[in-house]
Amino acid sequence: MVVGHIGKQVLFVIALSSVIAIGVSEISCAQKVKSITGVGSTFAGPLYQNWAEGAEKEIGVQVNYQPLGSGAGRNQIISKTVSFGALDVPTSVEKLTKNNLVQFPTAIGGIAVVVNIPNIKHHMLRLTGPIIADIYSGKIKKWNDPKITEINKDVVLEDLDIAPIYRADGSGTTQVFTSYLVKESHNWAETYGSNTSIAWPLGIGGRGNGSVASMVKNIKGSIGYVEFAYALQNHLCMVQLKDSAGEYITLTEDSLRAAAKTADWVHSKNFNVDLINIVGENAWPIVSTTYVLVPAYNQNSKGVVKFFRWAFDKGDGIAYTLHYVPLPIFVKEKIEKTWEYAGITPNNS
Structure with missing residues (x-):
């Protein structure tokens, strides 16, 4: 087959278009990778950082977690300079409402x-x-x-x-x-x-x-x-x-x-449970639930939820390895409902 000068130009344009299309496709895929930033609890630092490694490999969510203390976590999520704040004590309903934040627990530690x-x-x-x-x-x-x-x-x-x-x-x-x-x-x-x-x-x-x-x-x-x-x-x-x-x-x-295991999640309000000096056979006296705060009705919060949903589904083994206790299944299901009510459940999950 003989291709004339004009034919060669057409083939070149087609080939170039294909290269551009592939490039755009790659950019599009790259844009799908979620990048989120969390700040706060050093108590939960080892857990979140190890969860982050697994989540990036499996679901393409990149998590930059900085364990700067619960005070920094609360301040930065209120000022909306991070995707999520991490705290070791629950936040009051008044503060959550005032700052349009959603709170949920992630694990239990001693x-x-x-x-x-x-x-x-x-x-x-x-x-x-x-x-x-x-x-x-x-x-x-x-x-x-x-x-x-x-x-x-x-x-x-x-x-x-x-x-x-x-x-x-x-x-x-x-x-x-x-x-x-x-x-x-x-x-x-x-x-x-x-x-x-x-x-x-x-x-x-x-x-x-x-x-x-x-x-x-x-x-x-x-x-x-x-x-x-x-x-x-x-x-x-x-x-x-x-x-x-x-x-x-x-x-x-x-x-x-x-x-x-003695935590009373059923009667807790806003996931607030007190595990300090709790009565129970062989129960360690200084135990705490660690929490995350995210903005409600916020598109950026969906990346955070995607990360923690993966952690709840696949991260229990990591939690045990690092000496944390994962949340009970019914508590995780209750958290899912909270995400739905706050409009931050990812559409593609």
Whole structure:
């Protein structure tokens, strides 16, 4: 077949059009990849970052999560500078309504009390809520204080100064920890209370669970509070805590699940459940649900929902590996309804 000059031009145009069409198609596919940004809870940081790796591979949702603390998560989602905010304590209905936000839980985790004391091994030391409150308020200054040695008669504790470590940033972990102290100590409740940030009477502050874990690991005589995964990752010495029944409990996956299974989701309003010092056999006393906030009736929120829907469907194994407890199936179904009511369920899912 002989192709003339004009015929060659036609073929060139057709070929060029095909290349352009392929290029446009590739751009179109690339545009379908959702990119979302989350800020907040360091407590949930390991979980969200690991979920993000799986979601990007399987559903093409790219998640940039920055664990800057619950205070930053609340502030940035209210100012609409991020796709979602992550907090370790629930937000009031009034604040949600005022800022047109939707709240839902994502997982349950535990807070470990960790120490750095020479010759004290993992889970060897026993403490109680009132003793920890007295340590952080400065009433107990030495590790061989009679109140501590009385419940640790089989442990040799030296005359060592106690160095309390706390979160210096606005932190849901701090609110959960101080809520525990409020329940355990009337003096703490009256003097310091519970909040994401309080006026600590003494000690050294660190920003984020990772910073507190690092400080406890490196400061002799220190005590701190961190999310369970951070305690394990940094090989920190965790203590036993006295529960509401008078038994000393060790923080493990089993004691965390024992606390989580007692949550009263059926009667909860806005997914607000209190798991601190909850009554249950072998239940760890300092447990919290972690939450996400997204704008209602917002197209950008659909990418967030697509991510967390994948996490609820496929991410339970990852949660268990990182020592979190996944939500019950009926709670996930309830969350799905919340997404529908708020107009943020993805159309293609």
